[in-house]
Amino acid sequence: MATVRLEFSPEPAHVRTARLVGVAMARKAKLPEERLDEVRLAIGEACGRAVTRTLRHGLRTPVVVEMRDDNPYTVLVTDSAPDDTLADMEDEVTVEASLAILSSLAEELQVTPAENGTGSVVRMSWTPRQRRSPR
Amino acid sequence: MELSLATRTVAAHTVLEVVGEVDVYTAPKLRDRLTELLEAGERAVVVDLGRVDFLDSTGLGVLVGGLRKARNLGGSFGVVCGQEALLKVFRITALDQVLPLYPSVEAATAHGGDQ
Numbered sequence: 001m002a003t004v005r006l007e008f009s010p011e012p013a014h015v016r017t018a019r020l021v022g023v024a025m026a027r028k029a030k031l032p033e034e035r036l037d038e039v040r041l042a043i044g045e046a047c048g049r050a051v052t053r054t055l056r057h058g059l060r061t062p063v064v065v066e067m068r069d070d071n072p073y074t075v076l077v078t079d080s081a082p083d084d085t086l087a088d089m090e091d092e093v094t095v096e097a098s099l100a101i102l103s104s105l106a107e108e109l110q111v112t113p114a115e116n117g118t119g120s121v122v123r124m125s126w127t128p129r130q131r132r133s134p135r
Numbered sequence: 136m137e138l139s140l141a142t143r144t145v146a147a148h149t150v151l152e153v154v155g156e157v158d159v160y161t162a163p164k165l166r167d168r169l170t171e172l173l174e175a176g177e178r179a180v181v182v183d184l185g186r187v188d189f190l191d192s193t194g195l196g197v198l199v200g201g202l203r204k205a206r207n208l209g210g211s212f213g214v215v216c217g218q219e220a221l222l223k224v225f226r227i228t229a230l231d232q233v234l235p236l237y238p239s240v241e242a243a244t245a246h247g248g249d250q
Contacts, residue, residue: 012160037220044191048159052193089203090166094196097228101192104227 002028006065010054010079015047018065022075029073030128039126042105043075045098046122050079052094053120057081061119072107072125080119137161140168146244148179148211154186157194165194169201178210181243190221195230202234213243 004025008014022043023036031039043065050063061080068074086092102109106124114121138161139154149172157165172180182198184190198214205212216222217238225231237243 012158015159016156040189041191041224044158044189048191048193051159090196090200093199093230094192097192097195097230100228101224 002069004067004069006067007062008065009060010051010063012048012051014063015044015051018047018063019044022065022067025067025069025075026073026126029069029071029126031073031126032128035126038105039073039075042102042124043077045101045105046075046077046124049095049098049122050077050081050120053081053084054079056084056087072127074123074125076124077122078114078119080114080116082118083120138164140165142172145181145240148181148213148244149177150181150183150215150240150244152183152186156189157184157187157197158189158191159193162191162193162197166197166200169197170204173201173204173208173210178205178208180205180210181213181215181237181240183215183240183243184221185215185217185240187218187221190224192228195224195228198234199230213237215240215243 004021006018006021019040023040026036026039047063047065054061054063059081064078066076086095102122107127108125110123112121137155138157141152143150151168151172153165202212213235215237225236
């Protein structure tokens, strides 16, 4: 198993980089080609959510993405932003759509508070192949 | 690929052709252009996503915002999307029930868009 950890300043431009790395790791984890678009979109959603939450508070704390080339392929996206109320209708649509996309595309999805109490962790996973039966 | 935008007139509609990726980085550019068109007095706007290869929730928010602005101004607003990958995103979020989607520019401009 290999783990790639990507830490980036909360700039929207970096989300694309995270998508590209996430898809490269998904290939390495042997996810079938037809699932890669789902992975790309889900990682983009989770990272975009983290960047938006961070910038909304005027924070510069980094977003951390951890990708585990395992079975299942697991991606964790962590931000350090407190929860807040949304500014306008467009934000509300975006947040609701983002959660709907994440729920639909990841085989397993958990959104939990960060360990230190401020921020959140999105954990997503996809199974590339059947697990071996225990002997 | 980043985002490029171009407008043209088709059957009395302003068609905004979007090319590239619409995400958290590029969506503000789309939002600004839509606002600019509506504030300039365009009242029949069609957003053509035919050459968009990535669309995330930020882009969806901008499209719904565009629809809302156009309606408030008494205008029409349509979205052209024929790609299954993008249509899936609209369906997952149920925004295919909110945004007027058309398979082609011809269909969008013939219909007259959502009022």
